[in-house]
Amino acid sequence: MDEQLDALDERGKKAAADAADPMDAASAADPMDAAGAAEPEDAASASVPDGPADGPTGAPASAPSPARRFHAPKLTRRSLVGAGVAALAVGAGAASGIARCTAGDASVPSEPKSPEPGAAAGPDSRRGGKLVMYTCCDDDLVNAFVPAFMQETGIVVDVRRMTASECRDSVAAEVAAGRPIADVVWGGDESWYAAGEADYEKYFSSENANVLDGCRNTSGYVTPATREVCVIAVNSARAEELSVEIEGYADLLDERLAGLVAVADAGTDAAAKSSAEAARAAGDLLSAFSTTVEDGSAQPGGDAFLAALETQAGGNVRATSEDVLEDVLSGAAVTGLVYEQQAAAMTRLTGEVEVVLPREGCLVAHGCTAIVRGATNLAQAQGWVDFVCGETAQKGAAAKVRLRSVRDGVGEKDDFVQLTVGKA
Template sequence: MKKIIATVTMGLLVFLSFAKGTSDNAAAKTGENKILTLYSTESDELINLIVPSFQEKTGIKVEIITGGSGEILKRLESEANDPKADVLLGCSYLMAKSKEHLFHPYESPNQKHIIAGFKNDGAINQYKMGTSVILINKNLIGNIKVKGYKDLLNPALKGKIVTADAAASSSAFDHLTNIMADFSPEGKHDSPQAWEYVQKLLENISGNVLQSSSAVHKGVVGGEYAVGLTYEDPACSYVKEGADHIEVVYMEEGVVYCGSALMIVKGTKNLTNAQKFIDYVLSEDIQNKLGTEACLRGVRKDAVVGKHMKPLKEIKLTTTDFQYVSQKKSEWVEKWTDYVTNVK
């Protein structure tokens, strides 16, 4: 009898062990283990806007690893045969597209709400967009009107304008990209006419070319310069915080918007959880929070922004070919540097 009981007990333990293993494997495939590993290139502010509420709503625990875009993408490359991450939040659309082989295709049901030009592209989803703007110190600008790039050639502004160096600053290179789109013939993404404008602009900037993006908007807000070529997020942050001596101008010639990417990592062990995270980031609630609680702009048609940001429908949008821009970047930077060096 003891031998029979021992045999039955051993059989039961083997069965339970097998059943647990089968259950664990199923959980790994379906995401039922309630875990998600998130790689992100974004700020703590943005992550805190999304992750805590996602965890509370779904019960899924999120483990976060942050780093620069290049660093994170290299890590994903090295882990391709045994992925450690489930989702990547951050990096530019163009950079993500160039590494699309690392990601798992997924189109969220929320795609029907996304603005044209920012919809799902294979494995690449876009969740927010940013743009270049002109920041004005109203105490220093006087009666000079600035509605766009052309107004920056006003001789009265000579030496009062500041920009970062497009060879060192992504925000300055974004302005260069925007200028190429605005001053080139329709269907073109750069032109002699656009470069003629760059030369004239640098002459009016008169040497105020800084190495730091943040130094530009801080310099305008602090009263060192009347006008700065900067980007939307920090510029609108000053307005949100109550700075009434500054104005954010969206160029009347046209504004190029660049998307930030959100992807599921290929080979994820938590696919269902990853899909839930994509859906959550593209939900109306989170897309609205980007523009109301922060100074970011969602990609949903119905996304709202706070009073510190201009509604998208009031901004003249223009487009460019980001693949072309990527191919031309080195050439443009070299030409820009030559113009900066030889400015009158």
């Protein structure tokens, strides 16, 4: 039976590679080189197949509660062969004919099409033209928004995935040289856009007044597009082997998990930075880590808890949160700190990863977008910012991924206690 499964597995991989090799797709029908041959309407079908909604919903909690979990139906090895392998390839961006994912800084020819005189601005305008996007968002989130944007606006998007720090530093270098390649950046919270007007264009979306109060663009330079919840990903089979129950941040310090907690580099990865802030905020709530100062008052122990957690990781610091999830999935780590949407996508595809909303509470960060200063395709960039915050885009994405929306009544409800950074 194993030999038969191996043979099927190889055939499935070959079929997926033949049908959706990213390099072949880019050379055969490059949307940037042959915009007329790769219509956005056709490209939209290349997004990740819709999956069932994951997880519990309900009214926001007002007090700490037991950790919440959600699972996808368990997938057997057989169910992942063939069509499943192809789906995983799409999830990794291999079949994303919707947008060419590249690395590096190769220049992309740009011939933007300006709106017709008198045309209405906003997400409904079919501007046409091209857009270069730098993003640290995972492929599932990209495929939940970008194909619909292309179809809605007629704009062909060149997506270049990199870490949050690479997005920030590449834009800074390009703007300083007076030769910006990127038009927009997407991913990471407001702290990754601290350069403000030095590197980004001031623009308020036409949808700014329609999003949640805490999700509005207040500076003019950075626009929240999604809300990212910091969670704990768990390999439930490995946790069961060790007889360890993981329901919150405090459980990560169990001695049985020494060296088996995976974290990413907070200096380069957006989810890792937010997760470190979440762990520190949770530590502030744990009396075991608080200290008493000279005046007799209690000093929160968030920093001490974060230091203990880093020691517990035992040097298992990965480059990206995607690497953290791979470690958890493979069993190299029992647990890891990531964003909810990333972990939910892995759960949906494999059934092997359990997502825990920590009992201490969850930190909610913004996944932001901004227009690069001096962007070549300014009208197209403004169209993206308008679109991504719009109700149609947010509802469409919520049907594809586990989305905590910037709009009221869209996507998952906040069924957790929310942590606040800097407050015990």
